[in-house]
Amino acid sequence: MERQEFKHIHLIAIGGSIMHNLALALHDKGLKVTGSDDEIFEPAKSRLAAASLLPEQEGWYPEKLDARPDAVILGMHARIDNPELKKAQELGIPVYSFPEFIYEQSKDKQRIVIGGSHGKTSITSIIMHVLRHQGRLFDYAVGAQLEGFDRMVKLTDDAPIIIIEGDEYLSDPIKRVPKFHLYHHHIGVISGISWDHINVFSDPEVYREQFRIFAEMTPKAGTLIYDKDDEQVQLVCVPRNTDVNYIGYGVHEHTIRNGKTILHTKKEGDVEIQLFGEHNLRNINAAKEVCKKLGIKVHDFYEALRSFKGAAKRLEKLGESSSTVIYRDFAHAPSKVKATTEAVKAQYPQRRLVAAIELHTFSSLNRNFLPQYEGALDKADEAIVYFSPKTIEHKRMEMLTEEELKAAFKNPRLQVFTDSEKLSDYLKGQNWQNANLLLMSSGTYNNINLEALTKAVLNA
Missing domain, CATH: 3.40.50.720 (NAD(P)-binding Rossmann-like Domain)
Structure with a gap:
């Protein structure tokens, strides 16, 4: 075509x-x-x-x-x-949605589409980092600003492949179909399925169905790479088409030593990396399978991975002292909050963990969706939830109460803040000896000055 x-x-x-x-x-x-x-x-x-x-x-x-x-x-x-x-x-x-236009511009390229409720950006950015490290020509469309790439989109005439972060959210106001249905992938990835976007997908089954459609769009001689341990993914990635290559992946073998993650590999020996957390150890394996399909040798994959610092706002280190590390993460959906909180606690098991999440999206502020957060902050020694009443008013939603949030998270120790200045002052006043801070949000905590907060915590 x-x-x-x-x-x-x-x-x-x-x-x-x-x-x-x-x-x-x-x-x-x-x-x-x-x-x-x-x-x-x-x-x-x-x-x-x-x-x-x-x-x-x-x-x-x-x-x-x-x-x-x-x-x-x-x-x-x-x-x-x-x-x-x-x-x-x-x-x-002619009127195109963003994904329709990307497809139109990449009809003569091999299209690799990374889908999933969580991990999309990290998997996509690992693949892009490895390809660039190897000097490969490629186009891309990704949902976050990645270090070393000055754009989130690149379209050229000469690149033979395009790497696309495949969002399941709606493409445009007219067609209202998930973006990742419109890219027509040759290689597809499903990293995990956890109900999200409640304003569009009214229940978990309707949401999961979008991934089933994506999986079954994999063409003859195409490849579907999926998290084989995710129960929801197992329901949609049934290897029923003999013309499709199905590849399941799990957690990469590893150990944690002194706050560092060491990968164990058969041929390369031990490889120290800058990423951590079980979710990232899955993301690495997903990216490795894609890179193999693109002709990247295993040795070259691990060599490139050593220098990968992670995607922006994905366990991004804001500051560090000898006894404290401060991370921020884009996590806001329940599965992401749980995975990120568990990752930081597992990496530093001896340190107290203060984890604060901002409820900012339509789903996270929806009373009917809140029970999905049950247990999400359980690994934190101190769990904090912040939301702005103005955001709830702006979205024309019902106000939430502290009791509701404690019940939804199933965490009676949960602290709830609705004033960002009070939250900032509270965090600055804590004892940060042998303690880490994790800030999770797709928003800004009503424009908290993260630089000032970081300095105050590290000098506490």
Whole structure:
């Protein structure tokens, strides 16, 4: 199948995290790029401005479509009645969602799609790190800013493969199908299934069904790589198609010595790495299986892995002293919170662990979803939950109580904060001798100054 050639692309909702990166990638490729949005925040604002792509005014301007771009890309932030979308439809201009466009631009490439409720970004970033270490040409589309890569999207004419982080969330306001159904993978990964996005997938079965569809989209001679120990994954990755290569993986053999993780390998001996936690030891094996399929030798994989520091905001080290380490992690879904908390405690079993999670997403603030967090913070010596009442009001949801949260987490010792300054002061006032701090959120704790907090904790 020939891929479509474009000269001028217009992006509706250009300010989004992945959308502005796509705009920059297309600009890098030499295309004319225009766009609109009703709100654009940093860092998108500065990055678009530096490339002369920042819209002159915020808002929607249907007259921009009079220039008749070759295609329009519709971001998830836009609504179905968006005036620019309506104008594009009236003029008969092709409208793509982000995943449809990535597929359109990679029809002549081998497509590797990393799916799963958790671990997607880490697996994708390990693969990208290894490929770059080996000097391989590849395109990519990933959901986080990765160290060493100045964009979240890269599209070229000459790369033979593309590595895609395959989100199960909806693609766009029109079609409303999961993004990872639209990439048409040759090699697919399912790293784990744990119910999320309650606002879209009303129950765990509907959510799991999206992964079954993804698994069964694996083509003849394609490969499906999956976590063989995950019970939900086992239900969808049934090896029933003899034309598909099914590869299950588990936890990489390892030991922990003095806060360092050592991998045990048959041919390479012991390999010390910078990652840790059982979930990451699974992620490493998933990435290794993908890299094998891409022709990377095992020796080269481990050699590259030694220098991999991890994806941004995934067990990212904010600071360290002789008796304390402070980590932040993007974890917000129950399975991620549990895995991350357990990982830090297992890595430093002799140290007290203070774990604080911000409830920030629609699912995490939903009273019906909260019981999914049962036991998620049990490995922490001190468990803290923070949420902003303003966020609940903004999302038009019912206010939560401390008693509800303690009951949902099944943790009577749980401390609940709704004021970020009080939380910051509380943490600064603790005794941090032989203790670690883990901050988990997809938000900002209402703009807590993490740099100041880190300094205060390390100097306590």
